Amino acid sequence: MNIELLKAYLDDAYSVISATNGRDALDLVPTEKPDVILLDVMMPDLNGYQVCEALKSDPETQFIPVIMVTALSGRDDWIAGIEAGADEFLTKPVNKMELLTRITSLLKLKKMHYDLLEERDKLNLQNKIRSVLTQIIPTLLRTLPAEQKSVVIHQMIDMVVEAILENTDPEERGDRHEGIGEICCNIINQLGANFDDEPGENENTVFLIKGHVCPWGKEEAQLNPILCTLSRGIFSRIIDIYGQDLEVDVLETMGNGDEQCLFQLNKIEY
Incomplete structure (x- = not known):
């Protein structure tokens, strides 16, 4: 009866999966991946406290509200719930508005938590790529014969673009229906840059891409101008991936002492 009552309260806004005992509840979690879990304390097999403890001790489920x-x-019952890791409490008979309000609040907190994790992962990616490219690559290139340097640069460009695309939400990097200049900016900005695009000044120039924050760090780029070549290569690789018939010209770079980076995307003339 309690399950049916809660489902009646929630069915209009949520997809509800139910279990009648603690063991079944734990078995359902890995496959159903719930956003919020409502646990009755008094359940057969495993009680609510035991189920909650199991969920909060598992890294895969510990952040499910x-x-x-x-x-x-009683006070002892609430303390037992807190010790088990419960995020909220509702006392029977459950009030519908209170239930919906608590769920909405927990879902907002959960989203904020995962947004922070995504930002952390994005910063880790930026730092990892920057570290490799600004510290290792310049040293490596100094030891290579001239004919091999171009090969290494192209390999690194492919690796950087692949890493960014794998770790970036498609909505953040753009799709084929957007301007290629905007897509280029979205992708390189994942490295911590601040680039934006604007329409070209003539019919041959499709887009201008301007950067006011270097993805590699202004000082690092000035010490190793090859990093500016990597920026140009990233744009060229993105243009190729998205099937655009364009070429990239470099007009200004911070690595050469300019106040900004300025890249021009031009139509290829055959």
Whole structure:
């Protein structure tokens, strides 16, 4: 009866999966991947406290919000719920508006948490790529014969673009329906740059890409101007991936002492 009542409250806004005991609840979590879990304290097999402890001790499920639903209202019962890791408590009989409000609040907190994790992962990616390219590549290139340097640069460009595309949401990097200049900016900005695009000044120049924050760091780029070549190569590789018939010209770079980076995307003349 309790399950049917909660489903009636929630079915209009959420997809609800139910279990009648603690063991079944834990078995459902890996496949159903719930956004919020409502747990009755009094359940057969495993009680709500035990299920909550199991969820919060597993790295795969520890951040799923858990609401304990209980007829118990004693101080010791609430402490037991807190110790088990519960995020919220509702006392039977459950009020519909209170239930919906608590769920909405927990979902917002969950989204904020995962947004922070995504930002952390993005910063880790930026730092990892920067570290490799600004510290290792210039040293490596100094030891290579001239004929091999171009090969290494092209390989590094492919690796950087692949890493960014794999770790970036498609909505952030853009799609084929957007201007290629905007897509180029979205992708290189994942490295910590601040680039934007604007329409070209003549019919041959499709886009201008301007950068006011270097993806490699202004000082690093000035010490190793080859990094500016990597920026140009990244744009060229993106243009190739998105099937655009354009070429990239470099007009200004911070690595050469300019105040900004300025790249021009031109139509290829045959």
